[in-house]
Amino acid sequence: MGPFITKYPLDLFALELVQQTNLLLGDVVGIRDVVGRVFNLWDESVPGYEYVLGFYSFGLEENRDFMLAEEMGRQSLAMVPDNPWAVHAVSHVMEMTGRQQGGIRFMRDHEPRWGTSNFANHLWWHTSLFHLDIEEGGDVLGIFDGHLSSEGNAGDKYEELDAAALLWRLNLAGIDVGDRWRNLATKWEPAATDTLYAFNDVHAMMAFVADNRTDAQEKLLTANERYVENASDANVAMSREIGLPFCLAMRDFQAENYGACVDRLLPVRYMTHRLGGSFAQRDVIGWTLLEAALRAKRFDLALGLANERAALKPTSAQNWRCVARAFKGLGNISKATAANARAESLIAH
Ligand SMILES: [Fe+2]
Incomplete structure (x- = not known):
């Protein structure tokens, strides 16, 4: 957060950047309050208000203020029905409150206006979570193949993140995903030694673990261990506290060392927000812990x-x-x- 946000309260781009940074760094309350700090200076007469409503909706949702979050999101959609941020925020509300059938309907209604941006993939990912929750595995695989498989779409990190996150959930649910990991793991391989962002690393690790790429796993772990020892940026704490333990836990899981997986995740389960991303995204950690506990x-x-x-x-x-x-x-x-x-x-x- 910088001084610009109150000095230039109508700077929509700054607002978006700060909120995105809060999201990346796991500053959960900041995701909400960065918007709250300037919200009363906006109204319908200011161009871009529908975006501010969408941002605030998401910030409120991540702080479990679901009713107000949905109200803001729907107000935004009433102004501009093709605002993907507002669709996204409302889908998060529905995900967190378990409105799967309504969520699927809502997403399918808005889908013609999502466009083809990176964000469309993420909205498809959200749609697939609703299906997964009510055991509609066929629909999930259909969405994966149609919108998240990254075929001919090299280098789209957001799509690769969501693709890995979805396939790992399918693994946890015991649904056979065929050879879908192979293509995805190949796409993640060049990023094995990046250590740029712990959130990315855990998703790369999902693909390396699930596709049994031991060399890539070792590369990622070694790069991370070296990085955690030597660097001092904000990402180090995320890697040390959550990123690395989760990477190692996934390796244990795949090797069927379920007890070890539980022992790694149990102590960090209430610190996972440090990894960044949304509650819905980080839920994969809690689910991995539960599945490992059952199998152990x-x-x-x-x-x-x-x-x-x-x-x-x-x-x-x-x-x-x-x-x-x-x-x-x-x-x-x-x-x-x-x-x-x-x-x-x-x-x-
Ligand atoms: Fe999301």
Whole structure:
């Protein structure tokens, strides 16, 4: 945050840049307050107001003020229906509050106006999360192949991030993704030693781990270890505290060392915001931890983690499946059956 933001409160570009920086650095409250700091100086008479509404909507959503966030987002869309930022913010609200069917409808309604920018890929990623939550794996793969597979679209980091994040979730859900990792891992390989941004590195690592590219994994880990020892920029703390532990945890996961994966992630689970990105993006860490706990047969822990997720998002069939598996592991078959029935009731037949 610089002084310019109150000195030039109507500088829309500065506002966007500062909010994006807050998002990259994991300054969660800042994502909201950078807009709040100037919000009352804007109104409908100022060109660009619909963007400010979209920015504020997203900032409010990341701070769990879902009602106001949706109101702002919808106000923005009422002014300019093709504002992708507002579509994005509202989709985040729907993701966090577990409105999967409504989310799919909302996204499909707005899709003709997304355009073909980088951001369109991210909006498709959001759409796929709704499908995944209610066990519509075929739709998820369809979206991946149609919009996230990066075919002939070399070097688009945002698309590659979302593609890796989606395929890793499909792995966690036990859905066969065929050879889709191969192309993606090849695209990530040149970035193995970048150490530019921990958030990117963990997504590169997903691809290297899932495609069994041990050389690329070693390169990434060695570069990161060296970097963490020697550098002192803002990204170092992110790499040290979250980036590296998550990279190592994913390697453990793939090697079926599930207990080790749990031990790496459990101590950092409440610090993951340091990695940057949105709650929806970082949720992959919590889900990896839960899946590892289930596979490590640490069912007490798994039940606690699964219950937490089901309590926050009771409309997610995925969450209830995990609750059911944990109960089954603990030998409580009636509770497992009830949780599975709940999952069934949430998916469209
Ligand atoms: Fe997003």
